[in-house]
Amino acid sequence: MKQHMRNLAGLPLLILSLCSGSCGSEAQLISSGHHPEPAPQQAVPKPVPPGQAGPSQELLARLQGKTLQLRAQLTDFQRMDGQRQWLLELHQGRTVLASWPAVSGTPSSQGLDRRWSPGNGSPLPQGDYTLGPPEPWGNDIWMTLSPRFDTSRSGLGIHHCNPGSGCLCLPDRSSLLALTAWMQEFNLKRLRVLN
Numbered sequence: 106m107k108q109h110m111r112n113l114a115g116l117p118l119l120i121l122s123l124c125s126g127s128c129g130s131e132a133q134l135i136s137s138g139h140h141p142e143p144a145p146q147q148a149v150p151k152p153v154p155p156g157q158a159g160p161s162q163e164l165l166a167r168l169q170g171k172t173l174q175l176r177a178q179l180t181d182f183q184r185m186d187g188q189r190q191w192l193l194e195l196h197q198g199r200t201v202l203a204s205w206p207a208v209s210g211t212p213s214s215q216g217l218d219r220r221w222s223p224g225n226g227s228p229l230p231q232g233d234y235t236l237g238p239p240e241p242w243g244n245d246i247w248m249t250l251s252p253r254f255d256t257s258r259s260g261l262g263i264h265h266c267n268p269g270s271g272c273l274c275l276p277d278r279s280s281l282l283a284l285t286a287w288m289q290e291f292n293l294k295r296l297r298v299l300n
Contacts, residue, residue, distance in 0.1 A: 154201050154202055154203050154204050155202060156195060156202035156203040156283075156287065157203045157204070157205075157283065158279070158283050159282070159283040159286035159287060160286055160287055160290050160291075164202070165290060168197055168202075168291075171197050171198075172197070173195055173196065173197050173202070173287070173291050173293060174195070174196045174197075174295070174297065175193070175194070175195055175196075175236065175293055175295065175296045175297070176193075176194050176196060176296070176297045176298075176299055177191055177192065177193045177194075177207065177209075177229065177273055177296060177297070177298045177299065178191065178192055178194075178298070178299040178300050179191050179209075179228065179300050180192060184208070186212060187212030187213075187215075188208045188210075188211075188212050188215075189208070189209075189210070189215055189228070190206060190207075190208070191206070191207040191208055191209050191228075191273065192204055192205070192206060192207065193205045193206075193207045193263075193273065193275065193280075193284070195284075195287055202287075203283060203284075203287065205275055205280040205283070205284065206275075206276065206277075206280070207273050207274060207275050207276070207280075208273075208274045208276060209228035209229045209270075209271070209272065209273050209274065210226055210227050210228035210229075210270070210271060211226040211270065213226075214226040214227045214228070214271075215227075215228065219231070219258075220256045220257075220258065221256065221257050221258075222257070222258075223257050223258050223259060223260075224271075225271070226270055226271050227271060228271070229250070229261065229271070229272070229273055229298050230252065230254075230256055230258060230298065231298050231299065231300055232252060232253065232254040232256075232297075232298055233252075233253040233254065233295060233296070233297050233298075234250040234251060234252055234253060234261075234295065234296040234297075234298070235250075235251040235253060235294060235295065236248055236249070236250060236263075236288070236293060236294050236295055236296045237249030237250070237251070237262075238288065239284075239285040239288055239289070242264060245264050245265050245266075245281075246264060246265065246281055246282075246285055247262050247263075247264050248262055248263040248264070248284075248285075248288070249261070249262050250262050250263060250272070250273070250296060258271070261273075263275065263281075263284070263296075264281070265277075265278050265281045273296075
């Protein structure tokens with residue numbers, strides 16, 4: 106019997122646990138000195154803002170009479186193509202209604218003067234802009250951005266483009282269409298570039 110036990114000492118053990126009811130049975134393989142590795146933790150996806158695809162009837166009812174703000178900001182994230190990632194966000198107070206990824210400036214112009222060098226393709230300068238209404242622009246949609254501060258930059262706007270230029274570019278057309286819908290419902294006329 107001792108000889109038989111020694112031969113089994115190096116083998117993994119199969120442990121069965123049974124329970125009553127509907128839980129069934131489980132089998133677990135345990136080997137000496139080996140513990141199962143924990144499952145890798147996946148990043149929890151950020152919840153999608155409620156107005157990401159445009160204003161729903163529920164949001165329109167909830168926001169009636171409220172003021173919305175459109176803000177753009179440069180993030181620390183650098184895309185694979187060298188572009189710095191921007192976010193164009195629609196807010197009502199502290200609530201983010203939509204957050205669209207964007208780009209501004211060409212990959213080689215990210216460090217250039219943003220306020221005083223027209224035609225250099227640099228990102229949008231920080232400050233407040235008057236936002237023109239959405240209008241057709243070939244197969245695209247164009248929204249003029251008129252700086253409300255002293256600058257030599259001109260010909261700025263929001264449109265669909267990738268890679269970027271000196272404008273604020275929404276790389277996917279669905280984001281541009283969602284922004285257009287918000288602008289038409291709430292007559293948005295201002296953009297603030299935060300940084």
